[in-house]
Amino acid sequence: xxxxxxxxxxxxxxxxxxxxxxxxxxxxxxxxxxxxxxxxxxxxxxxxxxxxxxxxxxxxxxxxxxxxxxxxxxxxxxxxxxxxxxxxxxxxxxxxxxxxxxxxxxxxxxxxxxxxxxxxxxxxxxxxxxxxxxxxxxxxxxxxxxxxxxxxxxxxxxxxxxxxxxxxxxxxxxxxxxxxxxxxxxxxxxxxxxxxxxxxxxxxxxxxxxxxxxxxxxxxxxxxxxxxxxxxxxxxxxxxxxxxxxxxxxxxxxxxxxxxxxxxxxxxxxxxxxxxxxxxxxxxxxx
Amino acid sequence: xxxxxxxxxxxxxxxxxxxxxxxxxxxxxxxxxxxxxxxxxxxxxxxxxxxxxxxxxxxxxxxxxxxxxxxxxxxxxxxxxxxxxxxxxxxxxxxxxxxxxxxxxxxxxxxxxxxxxxxxxxxxxxxxxxxxx
Numbered sequence: 562x563x564x565x566x567x568x569x570x571x572x573x574x575x576x577x578x579x580x581x582x583x584x585x586x587x588x589x590x591x592x593x594x595x596x597x598x599x600x601x602x603x604x605x606x607x608x609x610x611x612x613x614x615x616x617x618x619x620x621x622x623x624x625x626x627x628x629x630x631x632x633x634x635x636x637x638x639x640x641x642x643x644x645x646x647x648x649x650x651x652x653x654x655x656x657x658x659x660x661x662x663x664x665x666x667x668x669x670x671x672x673x674x675x676x677x678x679x680x681x682x683x684x685x686x687x688x689x690x691x692x693x694x695x696x697x698x699x700x701x702x703x704x705x706x707x708x709x710x711x712x713x714x715x716x717x718x719x720x721x722x723x724x725x726x727x728x729x730x731x732x733x734x735x736x737x738x739x740x741x742x743x744x745x746x747x748x749x750x751x752x753x754x755x756x757x758x759x760x761x762x763x764x765x766x767x768x769x770x771x772x773x774x775x776x777x778x779x780x781x782x783x784x785x786x787x788x789x790x791x792x793x794x795x796x797x798x799x800x801x802x803x804x805x806x807x808x809x810x811x812x813x814x815x816x817x818x819x820x821x822x823x824x825x826x827x828x829x830x831x832x833x834x835x836x837x838x839x840x841x842x843x844x845x846x847x848x
Numbered sequence: 849x850x851x852x853x854x855x856x857x858x859x860x861x862x863x864x865x866x867x868x869x870x871x872x873x874x875x876x877x878x879x880x881x882x883x884x885x886x887x888x889x890x891x892x893x894x895x896x897x898x899x900x901x902x903x904x905x906x907x908x909x910x911x912x913x914x915x916x917x918x919x920x921x922x923x924x925x926x927x928x929x930x931x932x933x934x935x936x937x938x939x940x941x942x943x944x945x946x947x948x949x950x951x952x953x954x955x956x957x958x959x960x961x962x963x964x965x966x967x968x969x970x971x972x973x974x975x976x977x978x979x980x981x
Contacts, residue, residue, distance in 0.1 A: 616977070756970075
């Protein structure tokens with residue numbers, strides 16, 4: 562199965578390990594991600610000012626180009642890209658003014674027909690948990706994993722249609738299928754502070770500390786996410802938190818695709834586990 | 849300032865916020881669910897509920913508070929508002945009115961160089977889109 566794929570800027574630079582592990586793990590499950598021949602930055606954030614159509618142009622162009630490839634599906638894994646592409650697609654479908662302005666500007670005739678999918682949806686709906694179970698082996702047996710969705714995958718609920726906006730379960734279903742154990746995690750859809758890292762890093766440090774302590778209190782040995790900024794904030798902050806709190810226990814923060822790749826026993830060079838601040842490699846024996 | 853002038857300016861501000869956000873702030877019943885849910889509350893000068901009240905009153909203090917720049921647009925307030933108000937869009941309207949006048953909080957030279965080297969690119973594009981003019 563071949564599906565058009567939009568990697569996004571960060572996956573070509575700081576989050577190469579998310580790109581590599583996504584392509585490799587889906588490839589091992591029979592899904593070939595075919596990168597779009599031309600793409601730009603998605604715009605990163607969906608404009609919440611309703612007169613800001615310029616903030617939607619980049620995403621609209623990507624969606625319109627994707628509609629000309631493959632069978633109308635488009636996969637993207639970064640939570641920012643997924644959120645902005647899905648919301649712009651929703652706007653084009655449901656807001657005639659957005660559709661007209663964007664199409665006029667781009668000289669396109671796009672009506673929102675691209676079906677945007679997250680790899681978690683592809684794995685669940687196209688591959689299926691049973692097939693994952695049969696391929697996963699026993700590598701992750703007993704590993705306790707906290708599934709962190711952050712703010713972008715599920716909200717706003719009506720537009721994202723990614724499960725309950727505060728209690729999605731697809732990552733937990735994946736963890737179960739991989740033979741590991743999802744922990745209870747009340748902070749799974751709290752925000753890590755996001756781009757406030759640049760403006761108010763103390764906000765990020767306090768949010769991240771709360772999220773990490775919640776994961777640890779529920780017995781998690783690892784946290785998984787699909788967002789390069791969540792991953793960075795949760796991973797990078799730990800050394801700083803530890804400096805002020807010697808009792809703090811570090812927890813590795815992985816992409817869900819790295820965990821999937823480890824369960825499928827993919828070669829280490831596809832997973833990029835060495836590119837983390839808190840080394841996740843001790844979690845996986847023999848890797 | 850005379851009461852008449854203050855009231856006219858308040859109406860202008862309310863109109864601008866409505867135009868940019870598409871949200872009706874008068875639906876707010878001041879329950880405080882947004883404040884209780886907010887990611888940035890510890891560092892805000894006004895609670896989101898208080899910002900909502902100032903918007904209802906057309907009070908320009910809503911434009912000058914720190915809270916609008918601490919909002920990380922996580923949409924928890926929007927998801928939980930029992931009156932169905934998209935509060936994140938109102939916060940964005942207050943930022944946008946400032947940004948369109950050139951009032952910004954995130955300047956590249958204020959970001960530590962060590963941090964710029966490390967952060968994922970999306971942090972820079974999203975931060976500048978939300979917090980820079």
